[in-house]
Amino acid sequence: MSVLMIRSVILYIIVIFAVRLMGKRQLGELQPSELVITILISNVATLPLEDPDIPVLTGVTPILSLVCFEVLMSWLILRFPWLRKKVSGSPRTVISGGRIDPDVMRELRFSVDDLMTALRSKDVFDPGEVQYAIVETNGSVSVMPKDSSSGDPPEVVISDGEVIPAAAEKCGFSGDSLRRLLMRFSLGTGDVFLMTADSSGGAYIAPRRGEPVIIKGEGQ
Amino acid sequence: MTRIRVSIMILCILAVTALWSGLWVYGRCSSLVRGIERTETLLYAGMTAEAAEAAYSLGEEWKEIRRSASVLVRGCRLYDLDRGYAGIASRVSGDRHEALASLEELRRMTALLAEGEIPRLRSVF
Incomplete structure (x- = not known):
């Protein structure tokens, strides 16, 4: 029991350190690669906790490796826009001038219900009132109502x-x-x-x- | 930039540790395999007393390796070897055929442990 408790404390400290190393970006909306890392870390961290047969060192190695790769990847993404596009994708416009684009919706596998939910969460109940609705790379939807600007978004x-x-x-x-x-x-x-x-x-x-x-x- | 530097530093430390641990396990296991082969040769030559002495040294060497190996290798990969090396000296002193079979099995398991720690394509996948 005491061994498990000590191992838990060690892993807790390491996971906290890992999340801090990833930076504040991690704590907000997740990019695809960050989501993958978060899921992997939460799974990998439980293995040495559940199984005392697994040395802490072999449990810690994949956690730290994954986080370091993620930090390096985010730096590379910052340096190379083409890589950013490949890894994170690019924002897609689903409503333009009140007109829903079904092709983009199909491509994003975004149902009408998903779109309506996203619009309602932005206090918009009628798609006709929307000048632009853009699905961001993290899956959130940005909405520009018709009356806020007559032109295109920047x-x-x-x-x-x-x-x-x-x-x-x-x-x-x-x-x-x-x-x-x-x-x-x-x-x-x-x-x-x-x-x-x-x-x-x-x-x-x-x-x-x-x-x-x-x-x-x-x-x- | 600090995060990048810390990440690169951690990755370097992990890479060096992984390389060192792999080489350490491989080196120690290779030494054990050589010891087993020496014991087998002595047994084939009918020198049972010397073979038992060599087997006893093997058991002691394993005990020493075991202490550090548990930090680097999963426990389940060591338990079978623990059983194999425990009482190896008495087994070598007994029936020759059984002793040779035990040594053969022990050699195979030790070689497997060593190979598992070296990043070969077979070990990775």
Whole structure:
């Protein structure tokens, strides 16, 4: 009994350390890889607790390995946007201008009930009132009501110094026009941590250092 | 960045520990297998007293390995070997055929334990 108690304390400390090592991101909404790690850790941690035959060291090794891999993976995801897309997926628009996209719903295996539940949780009871509903990579649904804005939701055009060509094109930027816009503020693409823009010409530019720039679009 | 550094450090420690533990178990088990083969040779040569002495040393060596092995290897993989090495000296002193069969079985189990700790494709899958 006492051995089990000591083992429990050791594993408790290690699991707490592991969760802390993963960071605060873990404690909020879970990304797919984080969900997998959380399930695996909770299963692996019980093995040396239930079976005194298993040395604590062999129980601790997979826990720490999994958490370290997750931390390294999250760092790689931050560094390489293409990897982020592969591992976490990308947000999908299920309602655009009050029109539900059944193809996206089918692709996400999202039922009408799921959608209605998500909308109701955002205090929206009529899909016709929704300008945009976007299923985020963690499975939550972001809703933009029709009356809050007449335009499209802003797109991320530059993320951590990397231009996202599809989003830039959607917001009406060519390579040159984007460079010219940034030059007005003495910035290169590499100096920008985050830039969002919408089709009305509005933009938000957060440089790596210094104050953010807010550009008002037409009708804003 | 601190988390990345801590993670890399932990992974390095785990990798070194895993490598060291694998090599340690493999090395000690290989030494046991060599001891078993020596005992078998002595038995085949009809030197029963010397074989019993060698078997006694094997039992002592196993006891010493067992103390540290329980930290690195699952208990269920050690229990059969515990039974095998317990009283090996008296078995070697008895019936020659039975003793050779026991040694053969012990050699196989010890080699299996050693192989299980080395990351070969067969051990991993």
